[in-house]
Amino acid sequence: MAIYAIGDLHLSKVVDKPMDIFGENWIGHKEKIIADWKEKVGSEDTVLIVGDTSWGMNLNQAIPDLDDINELEGRKILIKGNHDYWWTSISKLNNLYDNMKFIQNNFYEYEDYAICGTRGWLCPNEVKFDEDDEKVYKRETKRLKLSLDSAKKAGFNKFIVITHYPPTNDKLEESEFTKIYEEYNVEKVIYGHLHGKEWFKVGLQGTRNNVEYYLTSCDYTDFKLVKIMD
Template identity: 40%
Template sequence: MTIYAISDLHLSFNKPVDLYGIRLEQDVDKPMDIFGWKRHFDRVRDHWLETVKQEDTVLIPGDISWALRLDQATYDFNWIGQLPGKKVLSPGNHCYYAQSKKKVRQHLPEGMTWIDADYTLVEGFAVAATRGWNLPGDKGWNEAEDRKIYERQAGRLRLALEAAAKEHPDKERLVMLHYPPVTSRVKESAFMDLLHEFQVKTCVYGHLHGRSHHEAVEGVIQGVELQLVSCDYLDFRPIAVRLNHTPS
């Protein structure tokens, strides 16, 4: 059993679809071909089927669907649900349909779990998640607009980690964020502080695409294994999570 990760699938099916035979013009509302992701859903499918077994788990930290409404996002969830493995999903900045955690969970196929400001158990790990946000001092940071969201998101990660530590103190903790906890420009953040406080050794994140890949900070940073899992960065192939520790 292996824990994989891949984020930013950016699906946009407008009706129920199977894994194969998708018609780009009729079945997809927002094709990613304009970004160079030519029929990327086929590439995700093929790589996923080559890589992931039914007993494995795949973490998907954000930007799963372009849908604005939950009923639309269900088409994307159901497509992912046809792929092997258990799936753990958490929100990204484009998950506009995710206004209610309870309602999202009601729309997920069997074998899929949604976490946001809470955690779930995966292969002996307590996996905690929230969206994250832009970091103070980073490119594009706007103090007036971003500070409140940043602090709220840090608080949500604290809630998740506190619950995991209280209810499963023996479990190694792993964190899913959509935004990176540090960047090439910003070496410290409230998110990174929380990873240290709760002795998190592994964190996966997405959000960075294209030219932003060069801003990714990866490897063991301040004792935490950081791993960028945006699907275009991974050539649309789920990647095994580099676990800094193994579960007890």
């Protein structure tokens, strides 16, 4: 059994949204991801998908993309991204598939770990952070705590968090998210959202204050899944 992660699949089986407008490396990106997935992932493995999964504007448009993911090996655990407009009630999503689950205020078990998470949001910064951002930021920190607290109440004390947005601003400064990770002794945080070489530079990676951070936007990983844990 192993845990893999990848983010920002931006699948578009129904919606016409070619990703190669963002660079030649995106040409055939879905096929690259699927080929790597089939090479690495077995039926007993778990894949964490950290948001921006489908360009579908509603669930009906997203279902063909979700079906394609469901057909791949492994258990899949998904978090919402900023472009996942199709994301509907969590109970409805979690009734869609037997082996594909969605996180919103809840958690899922992996051996003696709880996999928790929330979408996240922009962290306070000097470029763009207004009152509306502040409201969403506070809401997302509450949702993160709800997810972690639900796992704690179930008896877990080892945590992996998946989130879509990076945990800090572009200066890698402390945020309410990083404070929560440290407060709850979260071991690993996996996120995406960042695209392009300049933005990759402002993604917190490696270990800080005993928390290990992973950037897994698929163009950062060369459209390959990242092994998080054996």
